[in-house]
Amino acid sequence: MGPAAQARALLGLLLVAAAAASPENFLRLPSSAPRQLAPRFPRSDAVDLIRALNLHPADASPRRPSAGDAAAPAGTLVERPLRLASLADGGGALARRWGTSATAPGTTASPTPTTQGCSTSSSSRGGARRIPVVIWLTGGPGCSSELALFYENGPFHIADNMSLVWNDFGWDQASNLIYVDQPTGTGFSYSSDSRDTRHNEASISDDLYAFLQAFFTEHPTYAKNDFYITGESYAGHYIPAFASRVHQGNKNNEGIHINLKGFAIGNGLTDPAIQYKAYPDYALDMGLITKAQYNKISKIVPTCEFAVKLCGTSGTVSCLAAYVVCNTIFGSIRTIIGSKNYYDIRKPCVGSLCYDFSNLEKFLNLKSVRESLGVGDIEFVSCSPTVYQAMLLDWMRNLEVGIPDLLESDIKxxxxxxxxxxxxxxxxxxxxxxxxxxxxxxxxxxxxxxxxxxxxxxxxxxxxxxxxxxxxxxxxxxxxxxxxxxxxxxxxxxxxxxxxxxxxxxxxxxx
Structure with a gap:
């Protein structure tokens, strides 16, 4: 398809998307739908999706560190041990599990811009060196991995009184665990250069690879351990690209060899053409929509599939059209289900919100915590609309394409x-x-x-x-x-x- 034909196809897709977003279109969305569910431009949609998680983010443009921050050579890792004074029993539980004082061995933070803006926390309960190294990436795009650290699989949970309590099923029991805030502008990660804002998986993967090289340079013993990449949601994009970058680096003998053994994606977005087509089927199977509603929504599926095909793997402007067209499918179902939580359809959203993660921002904004982390006056951003918007051309790309080569190389x-x-x-x-x-x-x-x-x-x-x-x-x-x-x-x-x-x-x- 030549440039002129592509332009005509793109214009057609945008017209279809505009028609699908209209209240008078064949989907006939209920006129009583909440205002926040009405079709909007992508940035407005990003803010709404993020606020639906009760995160209330500020607009996170690349930020500068405070004036007192110490400079470090580019490409190096600056770490500091964390003293966990916020443990619920004043450190007693920590002493029982670690046999130490209230400073957990192996628990560190690196809130520096010297590894492309990555902010990390890592831990291994018991300190065993032979267990694997596991890195976790939260999706969004633009949501902090501290969400997983404190609400999912990290060593601790945050109590309502802002103390830390042990997670009996933290993944640190079976791995040396690393959390990374990425892309730049997520969580506490930052850059003083707007050119560090990322728009595609290649640049994100290069940043993560540079971080790993810095980490294993600082901790060479762990480079010998098995290495696994994990994460969820939009990390269905990040993870295959990152795994391919590590595999490529190993084949090309770049820097330290990383003992990549496998990667795991939880509830991820990886192959949009197939996954968006499944929305109406899943919604019908679960009783979320009627057969008549299913038939109407399904009429947009062929246009979505064509749009994704036009987007391909290059991340061109046609991918934005695909984003608008295909999200009409999900948006229509979301309007129909109303107050149901689209992250867990068994549960209602609490008021206009679905989950309450507000304790995370409260905790990370405590003066004592910020001093321990060494983040100065950097603002913590749970989920960044700016990062989300910057990745819109990447959203509809198919990241499944790189996985077969990894499977053929016996990567799990x-x-x-x-x-x-x-x-x-x-x-x-x-x-x-x-x-x-x-x-x-x-x-x-x-x-x-x-x-x-x-x-x-x-x-x-x-x-x-x-x-x-x-x-x-x-x-x-x-x-x-x-x-x-x-x-x-x-x-x-x-x-x-x-x-x-x-x-x-x-x-x-x-x-």
């Missing part, structure tokens, strides 16, 4: 999804996994499903062949480690030990 891939999530539902994820072209496709598709059991009870349904696994998690929504923490920890333990389907699998955490 785990795709898991809570069954009650609408926005990145298990059905769409299952479909793209089964459609993926690789040497093991036929055997994977024909493999039988097996129960994933925890404590003798079925916690999910597992399908595996070779390095590829898909796990549908029962009784969970978008954030599986928050909804089913024990099952999520068991999943991590068994997967990293190579025995995902074996409930008797145990890890040796000896030094």
């Amino acid at each position: 891939v785990l795709i898991y999804a809570g069954e009650y999530d609408l926005i990145c539902n298990w059905l769409g994820n299952s479909r793209w996994v089964n459609s993926m072209e690789w040497s093991g496709k036929e055997a994977f598709v024909s493999s039988s499903e097996k129960p994933f059991t925890v404590d003798g009870k079925e916690a999910g349904v597992l399908k595996s062949h070779g390095p590829l696994s898909f796990l549908k998690v029962h009784d969970a929504g978008h954030m599986v480690p928050m909804d089913q923490p024990k099952a999520a920890l068991e999943m991590l333990k068994r997967w990293t030990s190579g025995n995902l389907s074996d409930p008797s699998s145990k890890l040796d955490f000896t030094m």
